[in-house]
Structure formats: C-alpha cells, structure tokens
Amino acid sequence: MFKGIYKVYFLGIGGIGMSALARWFRHEGYPVAGYDKTPSPLTEALEKEGMMISFEDSTVEIPFDFTTNPDEVLVVWTPAIPKDSLLLNFFQAHYQIKKRSEVLGMITREFYTIAVAGTHGKTSTSSLVAHLLKSAGKPVAAFLGGITQNYNSNLILPGKSKEQTLVVVEADEFDRSFLRLSPNEAVVTSADPDHLDIYGDEATILEGFRDFIKLLDKKGKLYIQTHAHYRLGENLSTSAAIREYGLRSSGIHAENIIAKPGLFLFDYIGAKVQIKGLELHIPGFHNVENALAAIAIAVDHGVTEEQIRAGVKSFKGVKRRFEIHSAAAGHIYIDDYAHHPEEIKACLSSVRAMYPTQRLTVIFQPHLFTRTRDFAEGFSESLSLADEVLLLDIYPARELPIPGVDSAMLLDGILAAKKLVLQKAQVMDYLEDSRPEVLVTLGAGDIDRLVPGIAAWMDSRAKQDES
Template sequence: MSSIFGALVPPVPLVPVSDLGPVHFIAAGGAGMAPLAELYAGRGVRVSGSDRSDSANLARLRDRGVTTFVGHAAEQVGDAETVVVSSAIAADNPEVVAARERGLRIWHRSAALGALMEPAAGAERRVGIAVGGTHGKTTTSGMLAHIFWSLGMDPGFVVGAPLATTGEAAADGTGPFVVEADESDGSFLQYPAELRVITNVEADHLDNWKTPEAYAEGFVEFAEKASCVVINIADAGAARIAATVVEQKESSTRIVTVGPGGDWWLEDECLEGFGSRATLHGPAGPIRLALQVPGLHNLHNAAVALVTAVTHGADATRVAEALGGFRGTARRFTPHGEIGGVRVFDDYAHHPTELDVTLHAARVGVGDGRVVACFQPHLYSRTRDFAEEFGEALALADECLVTDVFAAREEPIPEVDASLLVDSCRRAGGVARWVPYDEIVASVTEMVGPGDVVLTLGAGDITQMAPRIVEGLRRTRESHGRA
C-alpha cells in the first residue's frame, strides 16, 4: 500500500483551527482519529468523517454532531476545506483522490493535532508537552495527563489509549497540552511542544526509517526542537541521544536527565505483586513513589513523568501522590477478569523489549502460578527483523501460544510467519506452539489452572481474545458445576 505521505511524514506549517473551514476525517473511527474529530467538533468546527465499517467510535461521533459515513466515496468529502488522514490511508482512497483534484488542504493527523496545540487568535500560548520514545509513550503521556488532571490544572491531552481514571483518551482543557508523539512515521516532529520527553530509544519501524542510525537521528531532531527535553538516561539508546544533543554545541535545548548519574535517579526499586515502588532522588529531595501498575519499566515511566511535571512547575510531593492514583491506560496490562483463580490481562506489547518487561512483570505478580502468553505478531517486517529477540522474550512465559501475523499496513513477506517465532522461542528454551486465531480460547481453557496468569499480547486484534478467554473460562467452570 502506498501512503500519500511516503514512508516518513514531513512537518507542515500549521494553521489555527478556526481558519481550517469544515474538516473531513478519513478513517474517523480509528483510535487515533476519533478523539481528534471529537475535539474539533467541540471547538465548533463543522466536522464530517468516514470509515470502512461502523463502530462504537463512529456512533460516539454521531452523538456529538459529527456527520459520519460508512465506506469511502468521493462525494463524502462534501464542502470540506481540510481533509485529515493517517499514514495508513492509501493514496488511491477515493476521498483522498477527490481532495487532491479539488486542491484541498490535506493534513496528516499529526498536523491536525498540532493545530489543536496552537493558540487561537489573541489567546495566550499554553505549554505543549510531547512524549516520545520507542516504548512507554502511552503510559508516560497518560501519567502526565492524570497528574495534571489530579492537580486541577485542566490539561488538554491526546494519548494512545483511554485513561483508566477518566475513561477518556483526549480532552481539550485550558492547561498544559500533552500529546503522545508517534515516531513510527516521523510525525513526532510536527508538534509545537517546547517541553519534550524521551522515554527510551531502540531500533524499530525500520520499514519506514530504513536504518537504526536514521531512526536515532530522528530522536536527536525531536530533542533539538524543544526548549527543554527530559530524557530517561537509564536507557542506553536515550542516553546516546542526550550525549549527541550535548555534543552539538549550537543546540540551545536544556536537557534534564533521569537515571544513574543524572539530575534525578531512582533507588530502592521494588516490585510487589502487580504494583511497584521506589525512591526518586533529585533537586526536590527524596520522593517516594508507590504505583498501582506493575514492572520496573513503569517506575521509569513514572520517574520521567514526575520530573516532567516538576519541570513544568508542579510540586513534586503532590505529583507523587497523584501518581499513586494512576491505574494505567487501556491495553497496558489491563485486567479483564479472574475465573476460578485464573487471571486474564491484555497488553499492547508488540516489540521484543515490551514483551520482555511485560512478561517479567507478570512473572513477579503470578507468584507460584504459571504465565501463559498468547501472542499475535504485528507486521511481517518486524517479525522478520526481530525474530530471535521475540523468541528470547517469549521464552519468559511458561507456555506461549503464537497465532498468525497481523498484517496491518503490510503485504505478506514470503517465509515470514508465526513459525519463525515458535522456532526462535524453542531455541531460547521456551515452550511454544502455533495456534490458529479462532482456537486460542479453547487452547487456553484446556491448559490453565488456579493461580495462572494469561496474557493476550500484540498490537492487532488479539485484544478481542481477552474477554473471550474470560467467558470461555466461565463456561468451562459452569459446565463442571462450579459457579
């Protein structure tokens, strides 16, 4: 599929939302588009949108006065003056073709989001905060949104998944505006954010960036566009970005580091069941962190979020208290239920490092039980490029069920399929087998017992399996006469 923008999305000059005229969103029901369409409608913009199928998101937009269409057709662009698309929309989409023929403004969703961060005519500019990194963007940006919301700062935010505390993935408040900045297609360079965050940097999305070096250079540019950047130097890749920015003497970016030898650092990290705690040291003195979310990675995410909030002017102690109430975001170690002592969680982990930290967290929380991983690889190119790393991570589970690759935007690659990961997991000493997608529930219910933890893992539609597994366990238990 050929995107209208090519592999990487170039930044464009932004126009105030009030000057865009009617706006049409293509793929308006998507998780990244629907919140933007809703925020635009909330600002009084006449909004329309289309998607290939109906959904709860489209229904919600209709309830908020947005004109929606199921399917794509040129006439649905209507009298729009601006058309918003994502990288997943093909250049031959009939609505894109119509917009081009009419000479309309065609924006990537990142430009539409960036415009929301710009002040209206005569209004005071508010602080923009962009959270970037290979992993942890959604959680860290969600933590920041939760912090500012808890402190009564009325934040604007657009993050990759709804907050557990508010149920919303976006809001258009008057305070600081927090965005999750996606590097996969280069669009993280679009945002007018003077305060930026880098959680970690590890080669990914090489189908777009081509080389690890180009990918890392993208983060250098992301950092140098900021007045201030908070960087987690506990991560080696992010530490190299910090060092590169420092070495480039012409850069005026202020760098705040979090990690060993940095301006702030963690000590006494401790994982307790599906929670975690640590002490954060720095200019504000020792601060106790006690989180309701699992894993060492979330302690690092929380440390970066706290430092970012303090850099913006918040009180460190109050920020730590707010973080204690953070219960995560959707699809990040999200609990779906417990039946007969078997707990079922769903997680977005789709990169080897994400699988590693998620499965380690599950291992701590499960106690004497077993960890059963149900993994759906995402993208043929990623499956091919990181096959051995995936196997090593999946071997952390007691048993791993691997289903077929979720293609997303890609065409199949010959000889790249789930068997690559099954074989690499076995080479790493793990127990793995291929299971067809429709047989996951039956396979899980046959193999688990009290005390076990089941994780559905991946960025595709594997998330739909978590509630089905819970229901399958319930039916099995009822059939055996145990309510």
C-alpha cells in the same frame, strides 16, 4: 489557527490519534465527519458524540454539507489510508488536505506543549503526565495514543482556569510525524530500532530522534531515559536543560522498588524532591520508569508532594497497557499492547516478578510482516520468558504478505517448554483444555477482539473454583 475552516472531515477517523483530534475539533464547535474501514467501539463512541461516520470508500458517502463549499472544509488524513483510496484521491484533488501530524503540529505552535516520544512507553507516560497535572488542578489538554481509564478517552480537555493551557501530546515517530511538533518540553522514553520499513536502518531512526530533540524550545527541558540518552549520544543539539532519568540512573531514579500483585511500590529520587513510598497501580518496572519522567515534569510545574502521591495512586492506566482483567489467585489475566521485543521483555519480566512461582502462558499476535522479519530473533528471545507460548498469525495492518515470513518462523528460537501456532478461532478451546494460571495476551493488531471473551471465561473459572 484554522481561519476560514468551518467543517472538518477525517480519513481514518477510527484511529487512536485521529479520533483524539476529531474529538478536539468537535469540542471546539466544528461539525465533524469521517470515514473508516470498519466499525469499532471507538467509532461507535464518536457517533454518539455527534460525529457522522461512513464505512464505504465512496464519495457518495460524504455528507452533503461537506460538499457544498470545499474551501471551508479541512480534510485530515492518516498514512494508514491506502494510496489508491477513492476518497483520498478525491479530497487531494478538490479540498485542503493535511496529515494528522501537520494539524497536531499547528495546535502545538499555539500552546505550551509537552511532547512525549519514544519507541515504547510514550502512551503510558503522556497519560500519566496529563493525569498528574490535571488531578492537581492544572489546565491541561492532552492528545493521547490510548484510552485512559481515568477519563475513558484519548482526549483530555482543560477546565475553565485562566492559566495558560498546557498541551500534552504523544509524539509519534512513525512516518516521522513527531518532526512537525513545536515542543517546549520533551520526553524521550526509549530509542530502540523500530519502523524500519519507514526509516530503513537503526542509524536513521536514531537520527530522527535527534532531529526531534532539535525542535525543543531553547529555554525548554528534555527528560531522557538513561539508555535512550546513551543510544542518542551525549552531544545532543539542544540548548534545553537535559534531565536524565531511569531505574538505575545517576540522575532521577527509583529506589526500594517492591513488586506486588496488582501494584508496585517505589521511592522517587530527584534533584529537588524525594518522595517515599509511592503506590503505582499500573504494575511493571517499565511503568515505574515511566512514572519517574511524569513525576519530574509535575514537580517542575509546581505540583506538590501530596498531589503527586495522590495522583500516582489514583492513576488507573491506559486500556491495553498492562491491563489486569482478572486478579484471582490461579486465574490471572493481563492484556498488553506490546508489539516490539523490548516491550514484550519489559511486560513479561514484570509479570514474572509479580507471580514468580506460577505457570506463565502468553498469546502473541505479531504486528506487521516487516517488523516480524526484522526482529524475529528478539521476539523469540523475549517470548522465552514464558512457560507456554501461543502464536497467532501475523496482523498485516498496512502491509502485504512477504514470502517466507510468518509466525511459525519464531518457534525455533523460543525456549519455552510448550510453543505452537494457533488460529484465533482455536484459542478458547485451547484455554479450556490447558487451564493457564497466569495468562498474558500481547499484540497491537486485532487480538483485542479476543480480550472480552477471554476475560469473561477467566472470571467464570475463578467463580467456579471459589464455589
């Protein structure tokens, strides 16, 4: 598969998808080095695992062993790296260089692959698919878009089973990366408009998902969420078996859903199997729906009812996906990666169901100027589910500012009783004064840097009130 390659260098090694690949190559015995813009807990973990990482965009920082025989080095890069990067331009001129999606695609051609796509829900769903199979003793390798709580990693590796390894991959629609995969089975959790800076319009991103489905093995299976199926149309160009799922689907669906603080109970109703009284400790109606797809796949791979029940109950979720940091009465704190109006709506609707009588405060950091501009009305509508909304400045990621586009443009459309724009440095003082009962932080930028401090503050408040 990688004939003649003896070392691998990653440009943007600290990215969640890149680091999973880096870990896979390291596990396979390759020396691994890389560059990233800034240190992070993830790059620190990779360094402890034996990878050499620099944070200077300079060719001087490339380890000597990676410069002596360029033909033996594979360079993997992510489109998040700026086009004027000195390292990117150097490697493009002198080395074999491939996008992350190309390399992941090469891996999927060698293994039986389950690819999970969707504008939202793919990280939680792929993680649960991998966990149900892994906990049932199946040989699984999984490349995930988040850090699983059960395995404390974005990479799951198979054991020593002689069975054929099943590869679970998160199929990312950004930059059309998922079109490089070779799936035997696929999940489409959602097909809402997003990444319009890449696709241009809603019709084009929907066509991207249809093209992804065309890649399915002819004898494969497609698990598709009800609304996504409606949006993509009935006449999908695939001979794979299509299995529709959803909370209220006529196909695979859930019944008797009960929302409780910290968990959801539900019954799985499938064509072959019905499993009653499942206990899911990653709360949220959207997570129940994600679990339906994962359970259906597990059933089709011979996982027993008892194993599924135990696997669903033991799944701890993914960091920053409805992650509950404090559950004390009156001191609830939940953090979520949601950065699209539909994701925010799903998260806050579930929080409301769990804590219907308590005051809900939300801190949201918009991600990308283009996304904020394109979905401003949707953001305002979904954030209106809260009683109090605090907006941080837009996290630019790969973008330059757009005149007239900022967080304040969302305020007029938000119906919450209290709403304002805050700087990150003001957050802790504001929380100290306002004393929220249920607090939710949302966003895909660097809002995660605030989470440890907020969690510690909320925990200390709970202990003070107990005493």
